[in-house]
Amino acid sequence: MTAPLRSGDPTIVNVALADRAYDIVIGRGALASLGARIKALRPGAKVAIVSDENVAAKHMAATEAVLKNAGIESSRIVVPAGEGSKSYATFEKVCEALIAARIERDDLVVALGGGVIGDLAGYASASVRRGLDFVQVPTSLLAQVDSSVGGKTGINSKQGKNLIGAFHQPVLVIADTALLDTLPEREFRAGYAEVAKYGLLGDGAFFSWLEANWQDVFAGGSSREHSIAVSCRAKAGVVARDERESGERALLNLGHTFGHALEAGAGFSDRLLHGEAVALGMALAFEFSARKGLLSAADAERAVRHLAATGLPTHVRDVPGGVPDADALMDLIFQDKKVKRGRLTFILVRGIGEAFVSPDVDPAEVRGFLAEKLAQR
Template sequence: MTVQLRPGDPITVDVALAGRAYDIVIGRSLLAGLGARVAALRPGARVAIVTDDNVAKQHLAQAEASFAQAGIEASRIIIPAGEASKCYAVFERVCEDIVAARIERGDLVVALGGGVIGDLAGFAASTVRRGVDYVQVPTTLLAQVDSSVGGKTAINSRHGKNLIGAFHQPVLVLADTALLDTLPERIMRAGYAEVAKYGLISDADFFAWLEANWRDVFAGTAAREHAIAVSCRMKADIVARDERETGDRALLNLGHTFGHALEAAAGFSDRLYHGEAISIGMVLAFAFSARRGLCSPADAERVVRHLAAVGLPTRIAEIPGERPDADRLIELIGQDKKVKRGRLTFILARGIGKSFIAPDIDVADVREFLTGQLA
């Protein structure tokens, strides 16, 4: 685990990709210096800022002021907030607006927002003029620890989440942790699920640290920067080893096979935010692991206890509205990107911090498990 730094000390995490390395800069009140960083990174470039209407009210003026101060010409593209914007129609609009802004291949797209904006703007940048570089400025905890790092960009299909996309690495990630102070509590909790995920994957000590310090992460003390840095460093290390998810990068999907199916069943709506789906998904992954004798029931219960203490949902029954049946969830799981020739692959666990890739999982076993969870 990284050593905690004093409040105010920015932390830089290097994503060491050959020929495409970039920095993740983590700290409070960094947005005011965005323009200066971009000017140093890409002298003379113009930028197109892609954001949503919620983030625009909070942070767009400061971002634009930083670009103006650095002498950078900036245009704005504002889309509706929410997962529903990760669709073909909004993707087309963003691409057309980037072209209309005369963004050339030497210029930059800036994704100012949460995971939806990062995924959508990054995918648009990967396709306009056959590829324009982009900068991630994540404004949610989930985006700062997960979706802004690693170059996965995508929109949703009616068949499932993130099925249309490309790998396109950013040239900089600027994680201003002060921006999280404006988040609604539910959004902050949803992002925390992805922080807990890193401990559950391969760092039992970090998970134990979170159990003791999660309130300080929410309070915005130096614990917040520490948790984000640990999460980003773990993801950066995995991405550097396996950029295109042909091996152990799949570990980052702990809880996501179940979670993405639940999101799709909820219509990609505010009935169930992504991090909430991942919370339930991780609980299901540990429960399924315990059912198969891979981990102890005590470890599975420990996961439930911590996520519930934070205020995250841990059961399918907690999703408001009509619940899907097991057959519908199996149908949605069948669209998961880790499926290979019809065989299911899950990320399971032998204990806290001991996750692994489990291929060739029998569909009938998953259906029986889900039937029990839905009872």
């Protein structure tokens, strides 16, 4: 793990994908460079900015001004905020708006928003005219450290999260940490779950650093940019080695099998944000691993204790309004994208920073574990 950045230092992390490589630009005020960077990447391109109502109210005018100052023509497409916009209906709206705006293959789409907007705009970009290039401008912590990097795009099905989509890499990511200043505390906390994930799955030293510095990350000190940079480097490395999740990249789904089922069980609603579901899923993954004798109870308790200390949910009773029963959750788990020929695959752990892919997990064992956790409500 590298030493923390000095305050104000910009960082550029490259995602090394040969002729499709791109930069993640991390720093306070990085949005100001968007116009110049786009002009260098695509001289003469028009831009369509896809955003949601909440983000557009805060950041659309500044984004348009940066583009205008660089001589770039732009149009805007604004959709309702929330997970509900990752739907067929909103996907159709965005695609039709891009076509109506006459966005051509040499133009660009800019995804200005959190993970929902990045996934939605990215999938529309992958589909319209059989592929438009796009730029990610993530405005949430979760998007800056996770969903904006790696090219996973998509929408939800009523049968599960992210079941419709495509791998479509951006050509640039601008992670302006100043945009996080307007983020509601709950959303920032939910994003922190993905930061903690990088330590828990593969970097025990980073997790120890987070245990000591998480309060400064939340407060907006220099630790915030450092944690974002470390997270982006970790994901960039994994994506470069395994772009389409045929092996190592699956480790990034630590907590997601349980988490996605719980998120779907909560109706993809504000009752359980995606990052909160990931935190709860990681807690369950560590406890399930301990139950299987893969790691010590002390390590599992340490992981859960840190997540709980930051205010993240770590028990099913933390979900307002409750969650479905064990059988219903198992039905949702069997829709997980890692299921192969009907066999469950989980990301489990042998210790802090020691995640591994565990194929062919016994469904009866998972169901019994979930039933036990639900009974503790």
